Amino acid sequence: MRAIFEQELGAVGDDLLRMSRQVQTAVREASAALASADLQAAEQVIVADDAIDQIERELDDRCVNLLARQQPVATDLRIIVSGLRMSASIERMGDLARHVAQVTRLRYPEQAIPENSRGLFAQLADAANKVAADVVQLLETRDLELAAAIERDDDILDQLHQQTFNETLSPDWTGSTAQTVDVTLLARFYERFGDHAVSVARRISYLVTGDLEGLGDYNS
């Protein structure tokens, strides 16, 4: 019994890792498509999100079945409950990458981001790519240094998000109203992407250390 259970628990971890890798691809491709107004790349991100949603559903079924059949306690139980939580967060990160791609598609063949703000969005993309890579590596290694790095990456995303407000509200802003709307929403998508990564990082920290205090207010 225990061997099967270990195998199933391992499959939960594998599913989370698989989702996080697909999210990493999604946010990288969505940002690239945004930067170059690449309709085909944007469409691919949108379509690929279905696969992430599908893994989430399988993972949830797996977790609920494990709870029902194995009646786990202590650490095993924590792993499964955390798996349910993390799958929701990672799935949502995929949705946010899809939202970025959807804005790109909506504005095609125009560029959604006005020229003056493209540098800022390149920084947002870099920070999001780093967050996504750190989430993958954290799920692989459970190295809590990465959890701390994700908190710092998220601070950077928050600062860049704040800077987009400074840009749009500055007297130098010459973007159209549509560009104001797009910049506002796109920056928010990146900022939320970071929040969900922090949520995953705190769940992993909780699993490793058993410390619930760190979970804070970032739940999904």
Added chain:
Amino acid sequence: MRAIFEQELGAVGDDLLRMSRQVQTAVREASAALASADLQAAEQVIVADDAIDQIERELDDRCVNLLARQQPVATDLRIIVSGLRMSASIERMGDLARHVAQVTRLRYPEQAIPENSRGLFAQLADAANKVAADVVQLLETRDLELAAAIERDDDILDQLHQQTFNETLSPDWTGSTAQTVDVTLLARFYERFGDHAVSVARRISYLVTGDLEGLGDYNS
């Protein structure tokens, strides 16, 4: 044992109901504060959100303890897993009401919403109030008519959200850039509020009917 378990399961339901009532108050007060640029009311919504977050943490602990000590199966297990999911959705609805209040506070003593858009935001507030009331009643009664009503309310929120884009992008739009930013974000907060209500509605439908198909893509 079963009597204690029933009592604990009932407490999960009570906590969800308590959270949903506080969210109902929060979104009503946040919308009212937004409409009248009422700083004090906005501050109250912001402070009150801590209490909602606190119930979520207690509820999660309760669910995890139930899973560990009672090792539930079948319907009991579904109730507890759904409780974990719904607490996350309802907590997030509270966050979104708080975000509306935070915009009101940020712009005080100015009104965040330009005069021409206030009618639209009154409709968003009405639809969000109806969603919140329906969630409370659904948790009280498990009446699936209300779950269907929440899906319809959410459609209305989506349409109104779309209308805010039409307004800001229309040639008649005379709002400042700050107002464009605020209208864009505020409308998005209301739209997401509806999405989370739908997530709760689908979880309850799943509990009542056992039909997983309806859960769809609205998870947190």
